[in-house]
Amino acid sequence: MVQDFRFYKELDGRWYVEIPEWKGPKEDLEMVQGADSMLELISGDAKECYLTFADVPFDGAEVLVLEHVREPNLGGGGDYFLHKYEGETTLLRLWLCEVTNYVFKGLPEQIYFRKVQQE
Template sequence: MERAIRFYKNAKHEWYADIPEWGGAIEDLQMVEGADELLNWIAAAENECTLLMADEPIENAEILDLVYAREENLGGGGDYLLETFRKEFKNHKIWLCHVTEFVFKQLPEKIYFKEINKY
């Protein structure tokens, strides 16, 4: 499954995913625990970016590997590792909450992503 997701910074410089069909709290869409740092790398000085994300390989994509699926009492979702980013070793840990399961209908073993719609 492939999905383009827009991410944006609010006035407090906090990152959020733009998922219109999400029926839960807006706080659930905030990107924290490493995901915010990754979005800062991708967007550089911009306040938004759009990523093509998939649970199957896509050409020229970065890869997040699932390391640990969290139980609900630990926030749900999964802890992922971004070993390299733009061919540079990072070993960057990221937590993606249960919204990931909402988007992909599961917690993918690997998430492939790349920036799209760069002007």
Template sequence: MATNNIQQTLTFEKEHTGRWYVVLPEWTGGKAALEMVEGADTMLDIMAQGEKEVTLTVSEQNFEGANELILTEDLSNSIGGGMYLLKDYQGEEINHKMWLCEVMTYVFKKLPPVVYFK
């Protein structure tokens, strides 16, 4: 995965168990770290609209049509990753909180204060 690109593409797959995982073929850690939990799974269910796969364009820089995930709590020194808030999605206010684990620092090489996605 090229981390110097402004935008990256991430794919998430829902397994028959109902659990969501980010697809990172180059990941050398355990699969459990790739599971989307604590609100991220709920958001993927909303985005998927019944499908078993979601592909997102993500960036630290705003781009046309992007939604914003705002870091509300840096958990790097405890459980890793951070708590993010999605204030609105597709024009509707939802104020959805989610934990995004230390895989964020693998993808972005840091814990971004804002992640833009579409």
């Protein structure tokens, strides 16, 4: 699976992913517990950014490594680790919720991503 996603920050500072086919509540698409910090790092001062995600390596991709699968009663999804971004050490831990299961049809051991440059 390789797919581009738009992430956007609302006026209250909360980050969300745009998934038009998502049938659940918008709150499920909010980026929290480190995912928001990752988007701040990637976006700089921008209020939105586009990322390509894949469950297989591709040229120029950064990598998130699965550290722990959460039990459904603890929010589900998985805890991931971003060791570096653009060659700089980040040591960022983040939680990716059950929406990750929806997108990838499971929790990949590694998630590859790259910022899509907008014109």
